[in-house]
Amino acid sequence: MILLENVSKTFQADGKVVEAVKNVNLSLREGKIHGIIGFSGAGKSTLVRCINLLERPTEGKVILGDVEITALDEKELREERKKIGMIFQQFNLFASRTVFQNIAYPLKNSGLSRNEVENKVNYLLELVELKEKSGAYPSQLSGGQKQRVAIARALANDPKILLSDEATSALDPQTTKSILKLLKQLNEKLGITVIVITHEMQVVKEICDNVVVMENGRVVEQGDVFSIFANPVEKITKDFVDSTSNLTKVHELINENAEIVRLKEGECILKFTYLKRDASEALVSHISRSFELDVNIIFGNIELIGSYPIGGLISVVSGRESSINDAINYLREKNVGVEVILDARVSK
Amino acid sequence: MQEFLSSVFPNVFSKLPDFFESIVETFIMLGWSGSISFVIGIILGIILTVTKKGGIIQNIAVFQVLDKIINFFRSIPFIILLAGVMPLTRLISGTAIGVEGAIVPLVFGTVPFFARQIETALAEMNPGLIEAAQSMGSGPLEIIFRVYLRECIPGIVRGTTITAISLIGLTAMAGAVGAGGLGDFAIRFGYQRNQIDVTYASVIVLVALVSIIQMIGSAIVRKNSH
Known part of the structure; x- marks a missing residue:
């Protein structure tokens, strides 16, 4: 179970206080695909960064399984982060490293021998169906291929959770479909919990089991995807649901x-x-x-x-x-x- | 060929050993002050980058102090710095004249400029890479060595090339403390004794030197840009 208890995050910029996340309580079941949807500025990216503490919540606790991650010191936190993979809208691959080296990056100091690292990277490349691109540099790849490399890299330390921050927003519809399919497969094959941030209800519809709707830093509605689609309560949820259908x-x-x-x-x-x-x-x-x-x-x-x-x-x-x-x-x-x-x- | 050269550069040929020695002196100054400045400049550039607001180990106090010190030294003209740091030079090198006496002021003149070049090079990196590295459990040292210094090689090399070329300019001024070198050679003979061919010969060597440095720099950048 991924638990967020009374999580709030405020930023101070130029004397102004911005409340990006306000008092969020969530419990997300392991092994499922959870969608967090909201318009830009709703606080969803900040919220997901509170899960691996790329942003430290101003208030509240984050508990992953039996570890209260907000109570760890820096060193323990780094170890814990290895169990939480993350992928990004802009892929964030290392341009100076090949596909192979990118995926091997998080395996340094993991205690694996050079041979084991090689096997692991090859296994991951097979998992994301990019075996033949091992020696290529990121600049030689298409957007979809880059995201596949990023996924493989995020999985290198066998994480239990995969955070996806608008991972398909920079991709065309067909590539989006194939990346979503891959995430679904990984969820089924590895049992990994996936948390998908998106502003597109189509993404939620495609792969999520559960959905959390955010507006102005708050969670306004949540539930399993079918009931949210069948009976949306809040106006914003209705708008999102309508956005995927032509009935309006x-x-x-x-x-x-x-x-x-x-x-x-x-x-x-x-x-x-x-x-x-x-x-x-x-x-x-x-x-x-x-x-x-x-x-x-x-x-x-x-x-x-x-x-x-x-x-x-x-x-x-x-x-x-x-x-x-x-x-x-x-x-x-x-x-x-x-x-x-x-x-x-x-x-x- | 030799006849032709000695007819075009009569004064150079009359003191060929001195000419070669001044080239060697230039190389010694470049080598020593360049490599010391490279190490110190990279360290300071990194400290600037990681301690500034939003840096991976943000420390506003350290940043502000370092930032002001660098500005202070950058605003002093080199010829004044040369005399200004003399006491320190004596302390470090044991002498304030000659090639050894020139290295300390050359380092002082180069490091602030180079640290800024490094700061600029590192600032060009996509901040998303730091986020990605952090999400994979990398700490500050790992981010510095495996992300910043690796991803920014082209920018660092460009900054190094520019700095090395400006350092050649500074070594010419070091002649003022008797450090010798090509610049000094050109002033003493070419300018003060009006042996214009000495000036030309010195310039030709300097142009060749700058071209070679630029070529090497560009080649490294090309090899490291993917």
């Missing part, structure tokens, strides 16, 4: 009075969203049959989180008003969120 586009279409959302009498636009994990029934065809409704899906966005579908559908539903109401009630009982977006129902 319907409001734009309505504002523009687009053809597709112009309703005839007796029709309404409904948004269905999955709220629970077991939404595998054929609900759309069921309501259209049982309640004699026409359901025309105008667009949808359904993805899998873990192995559960999340997202929703926007549909134009037409039929008798009472039948529509019955269908809405039926769906709500089945744990489907229903929101009436535009209403042209007529009571007969």
Whole structure:
């Protein structure tokens, strides 16, 4: 368990006091992938640096497993840091060292013989699929390859925790995907706890088990990724969730009075969203049959989180008003969120 | 060839042994004061870098004192420094004249300049590398030797080249305390006795020296930039 107790960090710059992290309490389970999401300036980078004490919290305790890291002296802290790998947005590789030498950097003074170091580095290179780049210099690598080297270097001392500070933010979408996949594989293969800092909900959706939402230095919401996506509570969380889906586009279409959302009498636009994990029934065809409704899906966005579908559908539903109401009630009982977006129902 | 040279440089050829000796003296001064200044300058440059605000062992008091001392010595013209540090020179070298007498003032004239060059070279390094090294458990000494001094080799070599070339200029002035060297040779014969070919010959040797230093420096930088 990674425990942060009442962690606060304030900076003093030019006479101004900046509270980057305010009274954060977190407990992060080992072996999972945790996402910390927030806009820039939310304090997430500072918070993650409080875990390996690159920033020492002004107040509070940080406990990793059974070690209270905030109580260690400098020398003990350095030893402890070897068990916490970290990767960065700008990779931070040593330009004067080859890929091999970069990965071997943290292995100095580790008591390994030269042969053992070589084997270890080769194993790590294989792990990140960069075997053939061993002798290259960082400047000869692409962004994705650089981040792979950085990951291998961060793993050199067999850490239990891997901190990732916006590690994919400087990469293109495809490379981002492959790096995220690698992090997921490492988590599964090595059982390493991964803490991912990001401002993109897509990253959280892709690999995280749990998510912590930060705003103005505070943790405003946290939970497992599925429930956060299904039932976001805070406004900022909703904004982040919406940013990964195109369902909000319907409001734009309505504002523009687009053809597709112009309703005839007796029709309404409904948004269905999955709220629970077991939404595998054929609900759309069921309501259209049982309640004699026409359901025309105008667009949808359904993805899998873990192995559960999340997202929703926007549909134009037409039929008798009472039948529509019955269908809405039926769906709500089945744990489907229903929101009436535009209403042209007529009571007969 | 020899005939041609002796017709172009008649005065140089009449005192060839002196000419060669002055070249040797220049090399001795360069070698001694250069290597002493290199070591002290790197140490001071590192201390400046690591103790300044945000440095890895921030110590504002040490930084401020060192910073002011360096500024103080940098603002003294070398010819005044030469006379000014004489008591100290006598204490260290046993004499304030000749080649030995020139080394101490040359070091005083070079170190502050070189320390600033080192400070600049180290400041150019991406601070993310320090963060990365710290996250891997490196302490201050490891960061200095395995990160700063390794990653900044091109900058350090560039600073060293510039400093070495300016040091050649300073050795010419050391002639004032009887240290000899090419500069002194050129002034004594070329300027004071109006033997213009001596001046030209000295300049040619100095130009060659500067070119060689610059070439070596550039080659090392090229080899260490990836």
